[in-house]
Amino acid sequence: MYRFFLGFLASAVLAWAGIAQAETALHNVKGFLPDLRFTLQAAGGQTMTEDDFKGSTVMLFFGYASCPDVCPTTMAQLSQVMLELGDEADKVQIVFVSVDPHRDTPDILQAYVEAFDSNAIGLTGTEKQVADVARRYRVAFQIEKPSGDNPDNYEVAHSRGVYIFDASGKARYLAADTESVEVLTAGVRTLLEQQG
Incomplete structure (x- = not known):
């Protein structure tokens, strides 16, 4: 039931975002989703906010390091976009926000994202910090019950999508996690051209 809700939520957000503009096949969310804003923890005890990414186009993705399928596939796609650029x-x-703050320490998360792209940033925080950022971008997630005797043996159900913000931190596009590298790259290039 919860997985159905996640799928429904993702579909609703994409539909609510409106019809994509002709310049890209991505869903235009300009004016529909809030600007980039957060306070989270990065590796090395560093606190990062949206100010650390001013001047950069940001591809934001929510997931977790132990994710068996969706997260590594999406991270591989985003790293391919970087190569294409x-x-x-x-x-x-690339900014990867963990929805598994219990297992994903900042250092573990950074090692995970760097396996895909050496410049990617992994961010996590307290339960409240993570929940606040997820709520801001309408990301639903739920930590499943552990299987077996190991309390760390669990999966996290989470909604999926790549949020793309322009260099001033404005939400511009929302892409399905199944979107092609070519479409993602074209959308990012559109924003880069606009910023000059």
Whole structure:
């Protein structure tokens, strides 16, 4: 039932975002989703906020390091987008926010994202910090009951999608996690062209 709700929620957000503009196949969320804003923890005891990404186009994704399928696939796609961008990748940042703050320490999370892209940033925080950011972007997640005797043996059900913010932190596009590398790259390039 919960997985059905997650699928419904993702579909509702995408539908609510409206019809995509002709310039890209991504869902235009300009004016529908809030600006980039958070206070979370990065590796090395560093606190990061949206101010750390000013001037960069941000591809934001919610997931967790122990995710068996969706998260590694999406991270691989985003890293491929960075390769496709070539020199322009310097103006783009992958930000991965964990919805599993119990297991994903900042250092574990950073090691995970760097396995896909050496410049990606992994962020986590307290339960409240993570819940606040997830709520802000309408991301639903639920930690499942542990299986077996190991309390750390569990999965986290979470809604999926890649949020793309422009260099001033405005929400611009929402992509399904199944979106092609070509479409994602075209959308990011559109924003880079607009910022000049």
